[in-house]
């Protein structure tokens with residue numbers, strides 16, 4: 042436990058750093074504190090979530106009716122491209138890194154992250170990278186419009202913004218790699234005595250594995266976009282058949298990054314759900330070790346399934362079959378997780394506070410996304426669905442009702458620990474129901490649109506798709522509005538509210554709940570003594 | 584005051600107020616935005632790039648300077664040391680994956696793309712309709728002979744010499760490590776000097792080779808897929824050797840100042856690991872780019 046006088050700090054949440062730390066803006070620019078940096082990441086992520094959400098609103102407004110309505114097609118394509126880049130690299134990934142920063146040291150009894158200065162740099166690259174990326178929208182040639190996957194030869198036709206986009210991606214990669222290195226070093230080197238690997242909270246485990254994935258694949262993305270850059274500006278022929286290269290080769294390299302990337306965006310959410318459900322079911326997690334092994338196998342398998350994104354590009358039959366079966370195998374460890382969450386709840390004494398509601402919605406809706414993924418994994422079926430709205434529906438179920446709902450569960454779950462105040466439970470529940478209904482209105486009809494053949498990334502469509510598009514857009518606007526409520530709830534909770542206890546939730550287990558709320562600026566400067574009553578997992582007894 | 588800007592060896596050292604990262608971010612942004620501007624033909628691109636480089640240099644000196652002072656000042660206990668080691672090892676792993684992307688491109692192009700363009704397997708129709716008469720043998724600059732005729736660099740000339748140079752430098756850096764362990768500072772500095780010399784010699788020979796390729800062999804970055812993979816792989820490797828040699832130089836001066844002890848020499852070891860990594864990548868290059 043901290044040797045601080047926690048009482049005074051609880052009074053004044055604006056942490057009093059005692060070495061005359063700069064106040065105001067400079068404190069945030071120079072900080073090396075994992076909680077500050079976690080806050081920076083989370084606030085940045087919320088901002089990007091709203092920016093990317095704004096783009097989604099433009100997309101849905103254009104698609105409200107058939108025909109060209111609001112924006113020109115070029116701009117529409119810039120919106121789909123930027124929406125994805127902003128949401129993936131700006132909203133979801135930084136949110137998880139922010140959660141890692143805040144929670145991992147407190148969950149393993151460490152005084153801070155292992156490499157605090159580098160931690161600062163990981164974050165402070167992001168605002169610069171996104172300024173560069175978003176500024177391309179205002180360039181005369183407009184932003185990138187080739188889709189976030191940047192397939193050549195189309196992406197090579199991007200105007201002056203091209204090099205800026207590529208370099209922004211490089212910067213995002215550097216930031217992610219440094220963040221991931223920090224997470225690994227922290228988990229492997231900073232655990233308090235007694236916090237053995239198999240006593241770590243599942244969230245920590247999933248982040249350990251995610252960090253490994255990040256370090257393994259972000260450099261591959263860097264390589265892929267570097268080849269794009271040299272093909273465009275320095276006469277190389279990587280993706281030019283006339284010179285002995287192949288545009289399809291880009292897709293292989295890209296998806297070697299891209300598929301692990303989608304797991305980077307879901308594994309930490311698995312971890313969050315594995316924390317939240319036991320707390321509100323008041324039962325230890327069912328099958329802790331199975332969870333750990335399932336996470337590890339998902340991560341390893343994710344390296345050998347990439348070409349399921351490329352079934353229609355003309356691969357040899359053997360490759361199609363291999364990638365189909367390998368993809369289906371991933372459903373097995375994923376299923377293990379779902380079963381374990383359900384078994385955790387089995388005969389639990391459950392209550393349904395907002396984090397639990399989001400966790401439950403996650404379990405159900407993520408599973409729907411997993412099933413549509415399985416349908417897409419079937420090669421002959423994918424010949425039909427590929428590049429249709431069915432794919433869009435699939436990945437939004439796993440990413441919005443999966444990753445984003447996971448993040449929201451985490452925010453509601455830990456917000457009292459961060460701020461010392463309870464959020465407004467009533468508003469939280471309203472936010473949940475509003476979101477969960479509208480998100481299904483938004484994305485479920487897209488399955489039908491896709492099955493009926495509506496292609497993705499097109500601003501106009503045939504009239505037979507009109508009704509479902511209109512429904513989907515209405516759902517989209519409603520969902521967008523709900524997130525403003527979310528931002529308000531977070532802001533309100535940071536301002537004040539009913540004081541939270543240290544344990545916050547009756548069923549909460551784990552080291553972070555032994556700390557006062559709000560968690561003092563410095564925690565576990567002396568490693569805690571760990572006994573089984575404190576650890577969340579790893580003891581089957583409690 | 585509870586935690587330490589003082590140095591209590593029982594406590595993990597946690598620095599406060601890091602001004603250097605933001606300097607680095609500004610530098611990186613200026614460098615890359617400047618490069619993008621230059622690629623778009625803007626006249627102010629170069630100046631912006633240079634400004635960025637200046638910021639980065641300031642950051643490197645400031646940041647590493649501070650870390651070195653803290654290390655020599657005894658702020659870092661063995662747990663901090665382990666964090667640094669892990670950081671370096673995982674960084675090297677990320678570098679391995681970066682090279683992996685380019686090796687992957689080389690293999691994919693050689694094993695699949697070129698034969699398909701020549702009509703093998705499902706490439707039959709592509710070849711018949713688009714690239715009739717293409718002779719799919721490596722090295723190639725593709726069916727349209729992009730970049731014109733070229734010759735390749737023979738493996739058993741300068742590349743072989745360079746292989747021997749790097750292998751020897753791997754040996755000398757190990758000797759340096761051994762001298763360090765035995766507290767022989769003079770030998771340590773000399774072995775490091777030898778390593779640095781070999782490193783820069785490698786870079787020099789490689790540069791000569793590039794000039795030869797461009798001027799006499801007709802082999803350029805624009806020589807189709809062969810030129811692309813050849814120059815990108817060897818080029819990125821050469822950049823890493825240069826960086827490694829610069830780092831070794833810094834380490835050499837630090838060694839001369841007596842910064843390293845048997846117990847505390849992560850700076851040395853991190854760079855030595857990096858050097859071995861560069862060495863191993865070269866072996867891969869030598870085999871797959873030059874010999875096979």
Ligand code: HEM
Pocket residue numbers: 190303304306307349350351368369371372375410411412413414415417418419423426427428432435436439440443444
């Ligand atoms: C059981 C697990 C899963 C299976 C079998 C699966 C399968 C697939 C397949 C076959 C595609 C390609 C569809 C096409 O383009 O024709 C696809 C696309 C996609 N999946 Fe999944 N998936 C699974 C889980 C996930 C998860 C967990 C995420 C992210 C959290 C995810 C995110 C995506 C994304 C973003 C795309 C579209 C990428 C693009 O083209 O822009 N998937 N999935």
Ligand SMILES: [Cu+2]
Pocket residue numbers: 299300303346347349350
């Ligand atoms: Cu995938």
